[in-house]
Amino acid sequence: MSHAVIASLSGFSLLPSYTVIGLTLGGVYALAATGLVLIYRVSGVLNFAHGAVAMFSTFVAYQISVVAGVPSPIGLLAAVATGAALGFVIEFLTIRPLAGRPPLTKVAVTIAWLLVLQTAAGLIWGSTGYHRPVQLVGSNGFTVPFTNVVVGYDQLTIFLVAVGLSLGTSALLRWTSLGAQMRAVADDPQAARLWGIDVDRVSAASWMIGSAMAAVAGVLITPLLNFDTYSLTVLVIDAFTAALIGRLTNLPLTVVGAILLGLVQYYPKAFFNQAGLSELSTFVLALITLAVVFRPGLAASRGRG
Amino acid sequence: MTVLLQIDGVSKRYGGVQALNDVSFRVERGRIKGLIGPNGAGKTSLFNCVCGVLRVDSGHIRYAGRDLHGLAPHRRARLGIARTFQTLELFRELTVLENLMVPVDAAARRGMLADALRLPRARFEENRAGERAHALLHFLGIAEVAGIPGGDLAIGIQRRVELGRALALRPTLLLLDEPAAGLDSRETAELAGVLSRIRERFGTTMLLVDHDMSLVMRVCDDIAVLDYGRLIAEGPPERIREDPTVVRAYLGESAA
Numbered sequence: 001m002s003h004a005v006i007a008s009l010s011g012f013s014l015l016p017s018y019t020v021i022g023l024t025l026g027g028v029y030a031l032a033a034t035g036l037v038l039i040y041r042v043s044g045v046l047n048f049a050h051g052a053v054a055m056f057s058t059f060v061a062y063q064i065s066v067v068a069g070v071p072s073p074i075g076l077l078a079a080v081a082t083g084a085a086l087g088f089v090i091e092f093l094t095i096r097p098l099a100g101r102p103p104l105t106k107v108a109v110t111i112a113w114l115l116v117l118q119t120a121a122g123l124i125w126g127s128t129g130y131h132r133p134v135q136l137v138g139s140n141g142f143t144v145p146f147t148n149v150v151v152g153y154d155q156l157t158i159f160l161v162a163v164g165l166s167l168g169t170s171a172l173l174r175w176t177s178l179g180a181q182m183r184a185v186a187d188d189p190q191a192a193r194l195w196g197i198d199v200d201r202v203s204a205a206s207w208m209i210g211s212a213m214a215a216v217a218g219v220l221i222t223p224l225l226n227f228d229t230y231s232l233t234v235l236v237i238d239a240f241t242a243a244l245i246g247r248l249t250n251l252p253l254t255v256v257g258a259i260l261l262g263l264v265q266y267y268p269k270a271f272f273n274q275a276g277l278s279e280l281s282t283f284v285l286a287l288i289t290l291a292v293v294f295r296p297g298l299a300a301s302r303g304r305g
Numbered sequence: 306m307t308v309l310l311q312i313d314g315v316s317k318r319y320g321g322v323q324a325l326n327d328v329s330f331r332v333e334r335g336r337i338k339g340l341i342g343p344n345g346a347g348k349t350s351l352f353n354c355v356c357g358v359l360r361v362d363s364g365h366i367r368y369a370g371r372d373l374h375g376l377a378p379h380r381r382a383r384l385g386i387a388r389t390f391q392t393l394e395l396f397r398e399l400t401v402l403e404n405l406m407v408p409v410d411a412a413a414r415r416g417m418l419a420d421a422l423r424l425p426r427a428r429f430e431e432n433r434a435g436e437r438a439h440a441l442l443h444f445l446g447i448a449e450v451a452g453i454p455g456g457d458l459a460i461g462i463q464r465r466v467e468l469g470r471a472l473a474l475r476p477t478l479l480l481l482d483e484p485a486a487g488l489d490s491r492e493t494a495e496l497a498g499v500l501s502r503i504r505e506r507f508g509t510t511m512l513l514v515d516h517d518m519s520l521v522m523r524v525c526d527d528i529a530v531l532d533y534g535r536l537i538a539e540g541p542p543e544r545i546r547e548d549p550t551v552v553r554a555y556l557g558e559s560a561a
Contacts, residue, residue, distance in 0.1 A: 177410040184396045184407045191394040194356065195408040196382035196474065 011271035016149040018266045021224070024155040026262025027162035028221040030255040032235055033242035034166040035213030037254055038173075039087075040243070041186040042206035045095060045106045049113035051236030053090075053211045054218030055229055056117045057083040059125050061134050061219050062227075072136050076219050083215025086117075087207035095207070096200060114233065121229045133222035158220045163255060165213060170251040172209075182206060214239075238265075241286040247293060261285060309334040309510050310355070310478055315364035317350055317534075324350040326534040327364070332478070337504060337511040339525035339542070341518075343554060346531040348514045349391060352480050355512075356388050357381045368478065383412050385477035389467045389484055397456030401447070401466050404455050405438040405473040412474060434473070441469045444506070445499065460487050465499075472503065478510050479503075485517040497523045522546065530554065 036050050047053075057079040065075030094109045125131065141152035173179035185192045185202045193199045217239075218232050225231050238261060245257025264285050265278035310332040317325040325347045332338045340348050353359040355366055357378040366373045373381060387408075396404050413434070442448045445465050450458060455466065464484060471479055481500075485493045497520055503509055515521050521528060522542045530538040530545060532554040538545060545551055 180399065180403050180407050181411060183399055183403075187396045187398050188394065191390075191396065192407075194358065194378050194382070194388070194390075194394075195411065195470070196379045197407065197411040198379055 014270040015267065016147060018270045019263065020149060020151050020155055022263035022266035023259060024159050024262070025221070025224055025265065026259030027159040028217050028224070029235075029238045029242050029261055030166045030258035031162040031213050031220070032217040032239035033246070033254045033258050034169050034251055035210035035217070036236070036239045037243050037246060037248060037251060038169060038182075038206050038213070039210040040248055042182045043091070043095060043203045044103060044189075045110065046103075046240075047090075047207075047210070048107060048110040048236055049090065049117060050110075050211070050214050050239055051233045052114040052117035053083055053086045054214035054235050055232035056086065056121050057211075057215030058134070058218035058222060058227075058232055059121050059131075059229070061215075062125070062131055062222075065134050066132050072134050075134055076136065076216070079215040079219050080212045083218075084208040084212040087209075087211025088204055090211075091204050091207035096203070114236075118229055118233050125229065127229055129228065131222075131227045133227050134219050135223060136219070139223075154223060158224075162217065162220055165216060166251065166255045166258075169209070169213070173251070178202070178205060238282060241282050241289070244286060244289045245293065257289075307334050308332070309369060310512065311365075311367040312351070312355075313365040313367065315351070315354060315366060316362050317347075317354060317359060318362055323534045325354070325361075328531065328534070328536050329364075330529045330536060330539055332510060332512055334510055335504070335508050336526045337500065337513060337524055339521040339528035340512060340514045340531065341516075341521055341528060341545075342531035342537075345533075347534040348531055349482060350534075351531070352388065352482055352512075352514065355381075356386055356480060379411070382408070382474065385474070386480065387471040387474045387476035387478070388480035389464075389471050389482055391482040391486060395455035395458075395463055395466055395470070398454055400452050400454055401442070401458070401469075402435070402438055402451045404466060405441060405470050406434050408470060409434040409438070409473050438469075438473055441472055444502075445469050461492050464488065464496075468499070468503075472507070472509075475507070476509060478512070481511060481513045481515075483515050484513070485515050485520045490519075493517055493520055496520065500524050 032050065032054060036047060039045060039047050039050070060082045061072070061075035061079035064070045064078050065072040090110070090113055094113070095106055098106050098109065135154065137154040137157045139152050139154050141150045141155070143150050173182055181192070181197050181202050182205070184195070184197060185199050189199050192202075217235065221232070221235065242258035242261050243254050245260065246252075246254030261282065264281045268277050268281055308331045312328055312330050315325050315328045316323070328347070328351065340351065342348055350359060354361050355373075357373065357376055357380075368381075368384060368386065371384075376384075396407070399407065439448070439451065442451055445468060447462055447465050447469070450462060450466070455463065458466065464487075468484065485496055488496060500511065500513075501524060504511065513521065513525060525542060527539070527541050528545045529536060530548075530551050537554060538548045538551045540548070
């Protein structure tokens with residue numbers, strides 16, 4: 001007990017640098033969550049394979065940039081292509097044929113994909129031990145003026161890229177033709193079809209864009225955690241928690257929720273050195289969100305009107 | 306007069322109900338055809354067969370000389386068949402202007418990448434579609450609601466927006482499913498005026514289903530009458546009004 005108290009007193013000095021880490025992590029969650037929400041809104045499917053898609057795509061980048069030594073931006077592009085391709089394949093082969101089936105059936109299919117991708121990655125890259133992360137930017141940094149807080153250029157890049165892409169997706173939905181079609185499909189797929197919108201094509205686009213975002217999130221996050229097939233697959237839990245805060249529909253609120261989640265996961269670590277602490281924080285935040293934001297019955301239905 | 310839409314021996318059954326039983330009639334180009342009949346006579350089923358939501362069991366539907374068999378609804382929309390709905394189907398979260406433009410955008414069938422990035426060509430198309438949409442809202446007398454979400458409008462206005470959305474596609478054939486439902490007599494009279502102006506201005510061929518006889522008798526050039534899925538009469542309004550079979554079908558319903 002006294003040990004914990006001492007630890008908690010020294011924790012305050014860690015808060016500024018943990019804020020930096022929390023924000024960085026939160027930015028990546030925002031990106032993953034935005035992709036998840038995009039897919040959910042347009043196609044009505046909660047994609048449990050979202051993290052697995054991120055993981056598999058990131059291992060492609062790892063293979064190209066870490067193993068083969070090709071410059072990391074090319075590895076990132078390969079991950080994006082892999083993510084988009086996986087999104088297309090999942091939608092085209094296993095979601096589209098289930099049109100008209102209960103949402104739960106489609107969710108079950110995404111869980112199957114999670115297992116398939118997890119197993120495949122384990123067979124190819126090994127399911128034990130950590131891998132060297134894909135470094136996009138060197139880990140040099142700068143000290144924030146008038147403080148002793150050091151911000152890494154990699155952290156800054158991750159945060160800016162992630163948040164920029166998330167907000168870019170909001171803009172895509174808001175301002176482009178494809179975005180308007182996506183909102184129309186999200187609103188009422190049947191009516192959208194009757195109004196000449198190729199619902200299958202718009203839905204496939206949402207899976208491809210959403211999964212490509214998961215891939216970018218996966219590559220960005222590898223330097224921040226122990227990079228293996230498991231840790232990235234469960235990224236879907238963090239993304240889902242952030243998405244809950246945005247009620248599974250509101251993208252800007254999802255970004256805010258993701259950043260909040262990043263901070264909530266890191267702050268307790270400043271005070272207590274306990275394994276599983278950030279998972280506990282995520283769980284508590286998700287429960288609070290469910291209790292506060294959602295009323296019973298809302299979670300099962302699609303966000304309309 | 307050339308035939309635009311030809312319904313040829315169309316039958317449709319669901320469950321134990323024969324919704325359409327060997328129905329045949331034609332709609333000539335530039336005309337407004339009324340489709341009436343008691344509740345459950347098969348009017349909406351016929352609409353759904355024409356726009357492709359329902360598949361006919363037997364018979365043919367020809368549009369501009371082409372058999373529509375097997376064409377998906379969005380493909381039919383691209384051929385110039387547009388419709389309004391009995392129940393309101395505006396996209397609630399999209400603004401009125403977006404409601405009008407989304408179908409036009411979809412029909413333009415650009416590449417997904419052009420759509421996503423709004424490449425200059427796409428933007429140009431969108432501006433032209435936007436101008437046309439604005440002009441239509443003006444034409445329908447609802448220019449001031451362009452920026453309001455569809456779900457926030459009064460019913461009468463929503464109906465007009467729906468009409469505008471169908472017209473934005475510049476349809477050759479417009480299917481109107483009970484456009485006067487929920488409107489009072491003044492609004493219905495206004496609607497009749499709007500429909501006549503639409504035909505004058507755009508030369509649109511229309512197939513109109515409605516219970517409101519004042520509307521149907523006023524705007525239609527000729528009328529087809531369905532009862533229990535069967536075509537029981539066809540002809541100009543003045544003849545339909547006097548037709549004993551039609552009178553019996555309607556009296557039979559009210560006596561029941």
